[in-house]
Amino acid sequence: MPQDKIALSFGRTPLEITPPSGCLPTIIRKAAMTKLADGAAAIRRAFDAPIGSTKLSDLSRGKTSACILICDITRPVPNGLFLRPMIETMVAAGVPLSAITVLVATGLHRPNEGAELQELVGDRWVLDHVSVENHFARDDAAHIDLGTTATRGTPIGIDRRFAEADLRIATGLVEPHFMAGWSGGRKVVAPGVAHHTTIRTFHSARFMEDPLAVQCNLTGNPLHEEQLEIIRRLGDVYALNTVIDEDRDLVHVTFGEIIASHLAAVDFIAGVTRIAVPRRFKTVVTSSAGYPLDKTYYQTIKGMVTPLDILAPGGTLIIASQCSEGFGSPEFREAQERLTELGPERFLATLTAKSLAEIDEWQTEMQLKATRLGQVELYTEGLTDEERRITCVTLSADIHASILASMARHEDPHVAFIPEGPYVVPVYVPTAGDLAA
Known part of the structure; x- marks a missing residue:
């Protein structure tokens, strides 16, 4: 060209x-980022060298069920690279294959089905071996009520398939988000698999018009603060966080406790995404x-x-x-x-x-x-x-x-x-x- x-x-x-x-x-x-020469190897290293937690194989021992969140079709997350090795690590540690669910964190977006779901998951083996399901925010019976946040009174409703799983892992892409500061991590949980009242509260004018609810900002961001409170209310949650370049190739990956591992990915991407003009x-x-x-x-x-x-x-x-x-x-x-x-x-x-x-x-x-x-x-x-x-x-x-x-x-x-x-x-x-x- x-x-x-x-x-x-x-x-x-x-x-x-x-x-x-x-x-x-x-x-x-x-800014230029170096592509990972072997993305699959980098993902396995992340499982074995987590941030703020023990490694995935240890987290999986003794667990009777697991729920893995993935983003919906609106985000180009390289799910095909990490879902199978994540599931295989869980199974090797004793989690029954039949008790593992991959849950599409749709928020209030439409479900992903058929050929689109295959594209999203990116690995036929995963579709053939575990249950892959969509979150439906308007299905009251599908959520558990965890009360309200102490700071701003946000109602906390979370998909019970995730909330009640023994091992809970969110996966996603860390990129600028125009309200929550950065996508990925805690955002995949709420609003990703939250009840519609939780999501609609997040998107009310008192949050949306807050000058700190902007891209690349977490300090004082009311959405981020509410998301953190919801994560802490849930208990132990972990995350795999990916960063991709302009070609959609993997350049960075972290795994571990959801807040710590997400912040580590944010630290990596912030300097190359926020461009001074x-x-x-x-x-x-x-x-x-x-x-x-x-x-x-x-x-x-x-x-x-x-x-x-x-x-x-x-x-x-x-x-x-x-x-x-x-x-x-x-x-x-x-x-x-x-x-x-x-x-x-x-x-x-x-x-x-x-x-x-x-x-x-x-x-x-x-x-x-x-x-x-x-x-x-x-x-x-x-x-x-x-x-x-x-x-x-x-x-x-x-x-x-x-x-x-x-x-x-x-x-x-x-x-x-x-x-x-x-x-x-x-x-x-x-x-x-x-x-x-």
């Missing part, structure tokens, strides 16, 4: 963009990280929020997302219709008095953070005309033309390109000269 082209993550095939004539591009990527831009071009994150418009909003720190007020944010699966849930569609009808201020006013958010309306609330700051333009291939109308953003028919128009409108040729979208967090760090001025 010619060097002057920039490849934005888009579906399964990158979207190649040639910057317009006169454009002065700044390309913002994660010495200026703000009036034109920012980004993506929704490609497949599987850009399957829906619902997930696309994450890519709108992550780069806001480097978008100049009144600037233009152009995002490319395939939306191959369409819009998102019926509840999200309803929230977007209400936004279309009420407008941003009245819509937000309907949220602030609620202790329980309506399902998926929180993503509409997050979209407002982007549209309050500047103009958002969406380039997509996957939405109907009606769905495009209720996005409540400007639609781009030609991303090259949108960039050119934004440069002209703002009279500024400087354009920031973020090819990997929300997996990269640009942070405005002014230079010494800027601070002196």
